[in-house]
Amino acid sequence: MQQERMPPLPARLGLACYKCFKEEGVRLSRCGGCHRISYCSPECQKLDWKGHKPMCKALSAIENGKISMAAATLFFSLPNEPTTDLNVLDKITNAHGSNMLRFCQLTLKRPATMAEGNIVGWEPRCMVCTRTDQLIRMEAAKNGTTSEPLAHLIPCPQCNISFCCSPAHWEAARALHHGPCEEGHDGLSHCEMNREVRGDVMFEEAIAGAHDESGQFLWAPDRVKAAWSSLAAVSWVTELGDEMRSAIRVPEERSMAPWIRAASDNLTMPMTILYALEQLKEDDAWTRKHTLTIHIIGAGMKEIQGAMVFEEILHRLPEIKTLKLVLCGPELPGNRVPKVTQMDTCPDCTKGGRRRVHEYVADTYHGYVESQGTKFEKPDLCIAFNSGASQESTHTWPATFKLLVGRKIPSVFTAYNREEAVGEAALLRGEGARLHPALGPVKNPWGSIKVIPEPNRIHGFYAPNGWFAGGFQ
Structure with a gap:
């Protein structure tokens, strides 16, 4: 339905x-x-x-x-x-x-x-x-x-989604509206970012329902890379532009930007995991393990609905045989008893005997670890996407912070914007975490580039995994 x-x-x-x-x-x-x-x-x-x-x-x-x-x-x-x-x-x-x-x-x-x-x-x-x-x-x-x-307020004639109440106030706002936007990208102004947002909405409406019941645009490359390659010196456009154009058959004369931005909204999850692992690990031995285990904490419906994009981790790590994802969050459907699901893989992965296993647990992470007792195995990475730990979900996270730091579990937290990232970084430091300088609080190069105007604000934008709040081990 x-x-x-x-x-x-x-x-x-x-x-x-x-x-x-x-x-x-x-x-x-x-x-x-x-x-x-x-x-x-x-x-x-x-x-x-x-x-x-x-x-x-x-x-x-x-x-x-x-x-x-x-x-x-x-x-x-x-x-x-x-x-x-x-x-x-x-x-x-x-x-x-x-x-x-x-x-x-x-x-x-x-x-x-x-x-x-x-x-x-x-x-x-x-x-x-x-x-x-x-x-x-x-x-x-x-x-x-x-x-x-x-x-009505007077809209900007160029972007049509910023307003002033009079011509005099438009004169006062002009420099701010047409100057570089801190929360944007590529030096675009607030007005230009607004226009990009309008373009993304039109693109989303044009493809709504064609890929997923929720209206999400889900796309990930279906190739398997020959070897692991660093994500530190590449970007969404340089890494995926040509590959995506060929796969979706977009004509050369059309810009790939709307397609890449739409794909990044879900692909940010596996790409952020890979980038964080690269930053936290001392060498690339993790890319050659038989089984790579990732715990996604505070997981919700976005991770469930976008489950297919996690195969990109296998596709970029050809020496990994099994990818095990534990999705743990109190808002997940089900109960505290882990539910294990063998996920489908692409023909190349299936032929090579490579597996993707998802385990779902409706619990807080510290509750899950406690219930596992001596059976608990430390993951290669724990990651919380847009946890809201410093704002909406302040009551559930302190015990999990304490556990992650105390057990020295490699962990990463992301946030929608700078404000949330800075707030979560302070909470993590308060629990004794020594934050990796490349993992927060700092903008995430593999955060979604499909931005959304901030609610209850006049200026500013946010994006899923737009910022790293903190990474530590």
Whole structure:
């Protein structure tokens, strides 16, 4: 059964139909209740109304003053003059997003779903004063001035997903918007990164469902390398560009960039594992082992749905006979009793007697190790992809940190962005870990290059495994 897909970024911003996701060749109309999302037709709005109705009413209640103190709280700390101080802007937008979500949940009388939270998190706002369409309308009503009921922020004519509330504020924001973006790549500006994001969304929509029920684009090379070669001096483009063009038969005149970015979103997992092993090990003896054992801790559905890409580890290590992956995480389906699955391999690996074994355990890693007792075997590497240890999952990780450091298990943690990486690095050092300088906190050269704008912020991007938080042994 195909899963219902999460509305993409343009739909969250009201720039595409929230039901069918179309944005080209259609006339969009804003929802008359919340003024936040758009539809291409009454039919799409009717089909989506059951799902949207609770959040629509919650957002409308804020604007209509049905929640006491909501307006005062939302207006608090809004700057009167434009500012390009990113720390100030981030502080305001994070506070505003948190308050909005809290007020909505008071009306919902339950936690917001991920889709509902996304409507709040990616709400368009002025880049230099943080005002939103809703705040502009509420401010006008408070001051008794006239305002168009459906007035919108002014979008950048080039990227269309950054906004300002007036021409004067656009002048103030111009240098920041068109200057190099720290969280980007290849020296691209914030505006250019936005355009790349829009291109990736269009690419994703064009291929949605063609490769995987979840809508993910899953691709990995089907060749076996003749010998291991270092990942230290190559990149996504130089390593995969020509190979991918030939495999997928993309014409020479078309850029491979969207394809590579899409593939990197899942291939980042095996490539990050290989790069981390190369950095942590003193020599290349690990590339010639009979069995290579990797423990993926804090694992979730992304690792399960993208399981096929892990064969790239075997394909780059031709002397390995068995790749054993233990996927361990309290959110995995199943229970604490390990479930072993023999995975399919490509014809070349099968012919050569090479195996890939996945073991699934629904438990914390320290719980798993404790349950194994004397049967526990130290892996070649423990890795946690985007653990959220310094933010969302602070309560489950300290015991695992202590165990990894105490038992001297080679380990690596990745994060979505610099902030998370720095926070996790501090936690790891606090447990006594001596971090490898090439493994954090530092940008991961094999992190996904399919970036996503940060929610509840005006500037900045994040990506799966975008940063190494720390590696140690």
